[in-house]
Amino acid sequence: MTAAKDQLIIRCLSCGTKNRMPETRLSDRPLCGRCGAPLVVGGDAGRPFDTTDATFAREVLAVTGIVIVDCWAPWCAPCRLVAPVLDELAAKYAGGIKIAKLNVDENPLTASQYDIRNIPTLLFFRAGELVNRVTGALPREELERHLLAVMKTN
DSSP states (O other): OOOGGGEEEEEOTTTOOEEEEEGGGGGGOOBOTTTOOBOOOSTTTTSOEEOOTTTHIIIIITOSSEEEEEEEOTTOHHHHHHHHHHHHHHHHTBTTEEEEEEETTTOHHHHHHTTOOSSSEEEEEETTEEEEEEESOOOHHHHHHHHHHHHHOO
C-alpha cells in the first residue's frame, strides 16, 4: 500500500470531486473516480503564471478547466497582499485550477476588454467563459469560497 505522503489529491475539473492519486501513477492519465473525466496533472500547476495580451486567448480562453486571472499592477499595495493568497490557492488546488497574472499596465487590451477599472480584480473562467469576478483584496477564505462556487457549477 502506498504511504499517504506519496499521494496527491487532485480535484476533478468536471465534477469537483477530490481524487486520491499515488504520485507513481500520475503519468497513467488518471480519470476521476466519480465521473470518469480525465484529471489534469502536471504542467505549471502549483504556482501562478504570467499572461499577456498576446497569450491570453491561448493560456486562459482555450483552457477547458478553471482559470483565475489576477488583474494587478506592481504599484498596487492591495495587489501585493493578494499575491501570497493566490500562491497558496495555486498550490492547494494544483492540477485542478490555473492561476494567471495579468499586469494591467503592460496589457491594456485585455484589461479594457474585461472592463478592469479597479485592481486587484480576479476573473474566474470556466471552459473559456467568464463566470465570476471579484474586486478588492479579500481574505483567503472569501476567495476560496468564490473558487469553490465556480468549481461546483456545471
